Amino acid sequence: MAASEFQKRSITFVVVFGLLAAALAALPFIETWLREEFLPGFGLVFAGEALFDNFFHILKIILWMVLVISVVRFLTFVIFLARQRNPEQNEISSLLKTVLSVAVYIVSFFIIFQTQYPAVNLGAIFTGSAILGVVVGLALQETLGNLFAGVALQADQPFQVGDVISIPNRGVGVIESVSWRGIKIRTFQNKLLIISNAVLAKESIEVAPKENLNARIVYFNTVYSASPSHTAHVVREAVRHAENVSAKMRPIVRIHNLGESGIDWEVKYWLENYARHNDTDALVRRNIWYAFQREKINFAFPTRSVYVEKHEDDVTLEEKININAERLNQVPIFAPLSDEEIEHLAQSARTRIFAPGEPIVRMGLEGNSMFIIVRGNVSVQITESGIEKEVGTLSENDFFGEMSLLTGEKRTATVIAIEETEVLRIEKNAMKKIFNNNSGLVESIAAIAAERKEELKSLSNKDTVVKNDRAVGMLTSIRKFFGLKR
Numbered sequence: 001m002a003a004s005e006f007q008k009r010s011i012t013f014v015v016v017f018g019l020l021a022a023a024l025a026a027l028p029f030i031e032t033w034l035r036e037e038f039l040p041g042f043g044l045v046f047a048g049e050a051l052f053d054n055f056f057h058i059l060k061i062i063l064w065m066v067l068v069i070s071v072v073r074f075l076t077f078v079i080f081l082a083r084q085r086n087p088e089q090n091e092i093s094s095l096l097k098t099v100l101s102v103a104v105y106i107v108s109f110f111i112i113f114q115t116q117y118p119a120v121n122l123g124a125i126f127t128g129s130a131i132l133g134v135v136v137g138l139a140l141q142e143t144l145g146n147l148f149a150g151v152a153l154q155a156d157q158p159f160q161v162g163d164v165i166s167i168p169n170r171g172v173g174v175i176e177s178v179s180w181r182g183i184k185i186r187t188f189q190n191k192l193l194i195i196s197n198a199v200l201a202k203e204s205i206e207v208a209p210k211e212n213l214n215a216r217i218v219y220f221n222t223v224y225s226a227s228p229s230h231t232a233h234v235v236r237e238a239v240r241h242a243e244n245v246s247a248k249m250r251p252i253v254r255i256h257n258l259g260e261s262g263i264d265w266e267v268k269y270w271l272e273n274y275a276r277h278n279d280t281d282a283l284v285r286r287n288i289w290y291a292f293q294r295e296k297i298n299f300a301f302p303t304r305s306v307y308v309e310k311h312e313d314d315v316t317l318e319e320k321i322n323i324n325a326e327r328l329n330q331v332p333i334f335a336p337l338s339d340e341e342i343e344h345l346a347q348s349a350r351t352r353i354f355a356p357g358e359p360i361v362r363m364g365l366e367g368n369s370m371f372i373i374v375r376g377n378v379s380v381q382i383t384e385s386g387i388e389k390e391v392g393t394l395s396e397n398d399f400f401g402e403m404s405l406l407t408g409e410k411r412t413a414t415v416i417a418i419e420e421t422e423v424l425r426i427e428k429n430a431m432k433k434i435f436n437n438n439s440g441l442v443e444s445i446a447a448i449a450a451e452r453k454e455e456l457k458s459l460s461n462k463d464t465v466v467k468n469d470r471a472v473g474m475l476t477s478i479r480k481f482f483g484l485k486r
Helices: 002-042 049-081 088-118 124-140 141-156 228-240 272-293 317-329 339-348 402-407 427-438 442-457 469-480
Strands: 165-166 171-178 183-187 192-196 206-208 214-222 252-258 263-271 350-354 360-361 369-375 377-382 387-394 414-417 422-429
Touching: 002 049, 049 088, 049 442, 088 369, 141 192, 165 183, 165 272, 165 402, 171 192, 206 228, 228 263, 228 272, 263 272, 272 350, 317 339, 317 369, 317 422, 339 422, 339 427, 339 442, 402 427, 402 442, 402 469, 422 427
Parallel strands: none
Antiparallel strands: 165 171, 165 206, 171 183, 183 192, 214 263, 252 263, 350 422, 360 414, 369 422, 377 387, 377 414
16 A cells, blocks of 8 residues: 555656646746747737736746645655554654645745845845744744654654553553643553643653563562571462463562561562553462462561460361361272371371462472362363363362372372362371381272272273273382382
8 A cells, every 4th residue: 555655656746847847947938939929929019027027937936836845745755654654653743744844845935036036135024034933932832842842752752652651740551642742641540641742851751661571579578487498489489370470581589678577578570561560469469478378488577566366266276187087088098097097197287278360289290299178169170282171170178189199190180279279288298107007008099099090081981901900000109109118
């Protein structure tokens, strides 16, 4: 479309330029012919010689001005053609083109007029124009200020539509439009803020370009007893998996200060869409809280006073162990265990809380623990051809990850909390103590685990492995993983 328009404009310009040039070149000969041959041949004699001369002078001025206008319009079309491809700059480009064209027309007219009437003194005309210019300039002072400030800002291009801009004492938001008069900003309260270019040129502005990875910093604290190395790792993982946090840059977790009541931290991360930074900051703080709850890391608080509160309805340790034991008794692979062994597992089990949308286990990662859902719901997902696919959901008293607990094999699915979910985590060390004290349990649990594994398989009517071979293979894997002798 642009190439066709350029070709059409070029042909039209060449034709018009050729005709005007020919007319201007032929005009002196036409004037001489009319004056010396044509009119005298008819017996006509001009009484008003000045009128005849003025006619041709004016005609030449008109033809020359038409020629200048044609050249200027074609050159401005060529120069500003590339800038018209950017719709955000059309208004500024059009206005700048008009201003420059008018300036060239005025200068050209005075030059052409002077060549045709050299005896006319243009000083008085210029003086009157200067006075008129001062009057117009004073009347349009604010408008012209916006114009020239807009041209300067457009030439520098410090921001574009879609960037997040912060102006001190005025507001923060996303730029919706840029014109020669000013800019429109959509604030994060969904209000429209309009600022003129003249005002904007005097402000110190902060710009977060939309195509740039812009960083954010969130502050938090921990008690002095928390391991700095462990804390940094936990926070980094919690932030890295938050939505809108860029995977291209690794979050930076560092100690900001050694405070009066604890360690002051800061975590720096980069956003894919800076316009959503408020929501992302809140999500990062939430993920840090849940990660601290799981890892038993405490936030610092003033320690000048101690507040002790007792609740009569608090669950005692013995009641908590009994509740955990009841949940363990519902897991099929723990059926061969005695009451004492179940109680041992219940004592060593640990409670973990996960936020909505947070992964509990990830497909393909190694593990040595299993989980029983205390409350909440989870989604079980697998990856097929690079696409996440949900294969089921689990709720209270359901369990998962038992194969990783018994054999250490990699997780076969990703389990994500649908809502705030509390789980009971059973680890390898607890099972190892039971196996060391009662080696006869290995065979019983291996048979149950092998049967359980076959039930979870999604093979379509293909079962070439006999049941005994499955149990033997599971038994070998368990013994190898726990380092048990035959």
